[in-house]
Amino acid sequence: MRIGIFTNYFPPSVGGLENSVLSLYDGLKKAGHEVFIFAPKYSSLDKEEKNIFRCRSLRFKYKGYQYAITVPFLFGMDSVVKNLHLDIIHSQQPFLLGDEALKFSKTLSIPLVFTYHTKYEDHLHYIPFISKLIPKTYIINKAIAYLNQCDGVIAPSSSIKKFILSHGAKPSISVIPSGINIEKFSKDGDGRKRIREKYKISNDEVVLVTTSRIAEEKNVKFLINSFSKIFNNNKNVKFIIVGDGPLKKTLEQMSKELGLEKNIIFTGWISQEKIVAYYQASDIFVFASLTETQGLVVAEAIVSGLPVVAINASGTEDAVVNGENGFLVENSVDDFSEKALKIINDIELRKKMAAQAKISSKKFSQELWIKKIISLYESLL
Secondary structure (H helix, E strand, O other): OEEEEEOOOOOOOOOHHHHHHHHHHHHHHHOOOEEEEEEEOOOOOOOOOOOEEEEOEEEEEEOOEEEEEEOHHHOOHHHHHHHHOOOEEEEOOOOOHHHHHHHHHHHHOOOEEEEOOOOHHHHHHHOOOHHHOOOHHHHHHHHHHHHOOOOEEEEOOHHHHHHHHHOOOOOOEEEOOOOEOHHHHHOOOOHHHHHHHHOOOOOOOEEEEEEOOOOHHHOHHHHHHHHHHHHHHOOOEEEEEEEOOOOHHHHHHHHHHOOOOOOEEEEEOOOHHHHHHHHHOOOEEEEOOOOOOOOHHHHHHHHOOOOEEEEOOOOOOOOOOEOOOEEEEOOOHHHHHHHHHHHHHOHHHHHHHHHHHHHHHHHHEHHHHHHHHHHHHHHHO
16 A cells, blocks of 8 residues: 555654654554655754655744644645555644645545544643633544544544544544554663663662653653652652653752652653663653553553553553553542552562563554554555
């Protein structure tokens, strides 16, 4: 098949969605298909990329963090897309390049698949000024109106399927969690030794880790408050926060005010190639986001053999089996810290949950994910 993927987020931009789209691109190519990407253009790109078409974009900063908004109509996409003779189009967002994907699907009579990656209404704060003028219901309704025009819709988790159905989506929705490279994250290496030596963490200290964009919607502040309570009950703990974002400096200051600057480690941005070592160096993965559609980092942690403590919210309930490979908890610092301490203080429970995490990781196989995607494409063709 000749497949066109339209996405507003793609490397060198960094995030879970970008990783998912890149994994889809690589997986489809490995399966023998011809894949073409339409994505934003970044000033840092200085070379042409085969089968990747970059659209002009407007870049702006929000609290020191850079974002790109594509301007598709300046690209002259019509002749390019027509000459590719695509069999199917896969849209990753309902806006901007997503609108272009819908347009080409209709004008060229090509089936359109859409993956509902994001709860868009929870990310309005990234649009300064305008965000206060746009009601959340408008964003939800626009996304639903878009997906109802698509031939196939993918929800990354059952909770997201329930969410979009409750807002008027047509019922033919496939639940297909995004896959990850299990071999990459399950490899044993010297990451534990290297990272612990780097940050002067002793072998007997229990390390909590989260990997996240440090932004409002990721709820990292909640994790710091929870860790403060954990630390008051057990001083033999460290907390590694892997990632960067607009709230990093604010949360670093918060850690100092709580007297935890020696026990909370902010790593800054870490590449996907190096992030595996941070999972290896840790003992428990913690996650508090309330806005996920799947939470790929939770899957990465489980594949890495880490028990998970996460708020019971959309995107995590399909990955974490409560009481087996981790705990799903209430949106409460007390409940979160209590469950984390239970794993911290009980080494046998920690080992048992780690082993169960490895067993449950098979469902996140990239190969299985790609097979399901291809099967959906073929059914539409």
